[in-house]
Amino acid sequence: MRTLILLALAGLGAQLVDGSLGMAYGVTSTTLLLAMGTNPAAASATVHLAEIGTTLMSGAAHWRFGNVDWRVVARIGVPGAVGAFLGATALSHLSTDLAEPLMSAILLGLGVYVMSRFTFRGLPKGQLGKPLRKRFLSPLGLVAGFLDATGGGGWGPVGTPALLASGRMEPRKVIGSVDTSEFLVAVAASLGFLVSLGSQGVDAVWVLAFLLGGLVAAPVAAWLVRLLPPRVLGSAVGGVIVLTNVRTLLRVGGASVPTTPVYVVLCALWTAAVAYSIRAHRAERAAQEPSVETVTAGV
Structure with missing residues (x-):
């Protein structure tokens, strides 16, 4: 029972971070399962089965609060x-041992860029509102979806910083659109695991525990x-990306x-x-708000 409570709390915390920062549900949940001795394929399958429900709830909540760009969802979600x-x-x-450090190095660079750009320059205004092209979104979705399934997480860490770095969407809409499109990724990955592995190594009760925690946190x-x-x-978001990928590089590199x-x-x-x-x-x-003197003079 304590294990199930722990998994539910982990699902709640992971979804709270994922839904508000656009990443970390899969990474957090998969890391916990691997630490408990679950093999990588079963861990990824468990997380993606739970994500079918959590991403559906998260997408509905983001849509309710106006955080979703449906054109981006379609253009990144289908190839994803x-x-x-x-x-x-x-x-x-296939082993992803060689791909993991390379991916982490790329993501680390994106994380440093995103954090420094938003910290020192704020939200980029020049490109804001301009449409994102399909030739950018489709390859991004394809790569992010592949890495998400093979690594147990990667849809948010790849998709969120790439869209943020473009400067064409508000951060809240980037996060809402990435979270909503992840439903398609979770369904496809789950089908892939079920076709390849069946239910081998997947504990339905663990899936339910992750799901319940995530459903509470999503709205x-x-x-x-x-x-x-x-x-x-x-x-x-940039800080999360940096910390996550430095940890991966230190672990893989045996520093x-x-x-x-x-x-x-x-x-x-x-x-x-x-x-x-x-x-x-x-x-x-404060600079945008009119002063009391200005308002009084206008009256």
């Missing part, structure tokens, strides 16, 4: 589903992301340097970046 099915099928036969996260200022949200000081320094820099973004946001908002 194809990539997820292929990735799920390949996971039983809360969709509401939260609508309230957070875009500049602060961008800095927060001899102590990891704790590295995490402490990164967390301090991340905290400083978010704090700077909050101050800058307040200054921008």
Whole structure:
């Protein structure tokens, strides 16, 4: 019973982060299952089966709060589903050991870019509102879907920073659209695992525990992301990407340097970046608000 409660709480926490920052449900949940001794394919299958329900609830909540661009959902979600099915099928036969550090290095670079861009420049205005082209979204969805299925997570870490870096969508709509399109990815990946593995290694009770926790958190996260200022949200997302991928690179590379000081320094820099973004946001908002004297003079 304690294991099921732990899994439900992990699902709740993972969905709260995923729904508000656009990533981390699969990474967090899969990491926990692997630590419990589950084999990679079964862990990824368990998480994706739970995600069918959590992403459906999350997408509905994001749509309710106006966080979804349906054109982006269709253009990234359909190729993402194809990539997820292929990735799920390949996971039983292929090793991703070589791809993991390369992917993490690319994502680390994107994370540093996103965090620095939103921290020091705020939300990019020049490209905001311009349509994202299909020739950009389709390959992005295909790659992200494949990595998501083979790595137990990757749809958000790949899709969210790439769309944020484009500067053409508000952060809340990036997160809402990525979360909503993930439903197609979860369904396709689950089908791929069921075709390749059947139900081998998948515990239905564990799936249910993850699902229940995620369903509770999904509407809360969709509401939260609508309230957070875009500049602060961008800095927060960038920090998550950096921390996650530095951890992966240190683990895969077998670095001899102590990891704790590295995490402490990164967390301090991340905290400083978010704090700077909050101050800058307040200054921008204060500058936009008319002063009392101006209002009085106008009257």
